[in-house]
Amino acid sequence: MYKPLKIGNLTTKLPIIQGGMGVGISLSSLAGAVAAQGGIGVISTAQIGFNEPDFEKHPLESNLKMIGEHIKRARNLAPKGILGVNIMVATQNYAQYVKEAIKNGIDLIISGAGLPTELPEIAKGSETKLVPIVSSIKAASVIFKMWDKKNNIAPDAIIIEGPKAGGHLGFHPEEVEHVDMESYEEEIKGIIKLTKDYEKKYEKEIPVIVAGGITNKEEMEHYFSLGASGIQVATKFVTTKECDADIKYKQAYINCKKEDIVIVKSPVGMPGRAIKNKFVERTFLGNIPIRKCNRCIKSCNPASTPYCITEALANAARGNLDEALIFCGAEAYQEDRIRTVKEVLADYFD
Secondary structure (H helix, E strand, O other): OOOOEEEOOEEEOOOEEEOOOOOOOOOHHHHHHHHHOOOEEEEEOOOOOOOOOOOOOOHHHHHHHHHHHHHHHHHHHOOOOEEEEEOOOOEOOHHHHHHHHHHOOOOEEEEOOOOOOOHHHHOOOOOOEEEEEEOOHHHHHHHHHHHHHHHOOOOOOEEEEOOOOOEEOOOOHHHHHOOOHHHHHHHHHHHHHHHHHHHHHHOOOOOEEEEOOOOOHHHHHHHHHHOOOEEEEOHHHHOEOOOOOOHHHHHHHHHOOHHHEEEEEOOOOOEEEEEOOHHHHHHHHOOOOOOOOOOOEOOOOOOOOOOOHHHHHHHHHHOOHHHOOOEOOOOHHHOOOOEOHHHHHHHHHO
């Protein structure tokens, strides 16, 4: 059985967060649909303005404008639902993205692809819930200690993203090439134990949400038995009618086989999991020259980066798959048809 997920004063009927997927995969349509069904819908802010006519000239302004626009659209779809944004720590102008989301009344900010050590300071004075993503006890410990020491607060919830997740992964490449979930569960238990210490200190509940390759009710209940309060799912929502991606992107999931899912090098400086296609095969041969830098990632050096991640992910969202990086989770090959968000949720909460 499952219980509602409580994050501070927010209570969602279903203990599930829809994972943020950028560029342009989880925007207001998907996030609004999930929130309307009683889960937490999440908008990815990664180059969220990529389809704006002014994006090439003014990427930051386009992105900030569309953060507000997509929050508003999702609210219209789910007036009583709970909505979050996923903002990567690696993002250029990270603080501006956080402030823009807060200004537009977002319920929670989920932040990974780096350690969000500055997030409490940026969000100070707001009611927005702050939820870091971690993949190890070490990362969780750094966040808890720094937030405690510098800001005298603890996270409102914490997401553990395991080695079977899609997109950017907080692991060494060999850890995701050869996934050992049995030993990784010890890491999950350790993070849950550490979280309980801070729950006592701050006299509040800090729910732990587990993510990465959770495909059914049985797997979800297993993580609940370890002490998790919720799950985060992304891949299974890609092949829904409501997902914001182009139909060709969704079809790539449906058509892929297990052996098509590979680990790639990302300009973010982390390994990523994606579907092997012509573009990925080109990246294995060497760097792909950059046409124009969109200044999306702090650590990216256009002269040496393997390829432009903005262009590769935007191409994916638009359905230009031969020039695209198609991020996915380890179990993407299991998806065999287009469904609705409601039907996907029934896999866990029938």
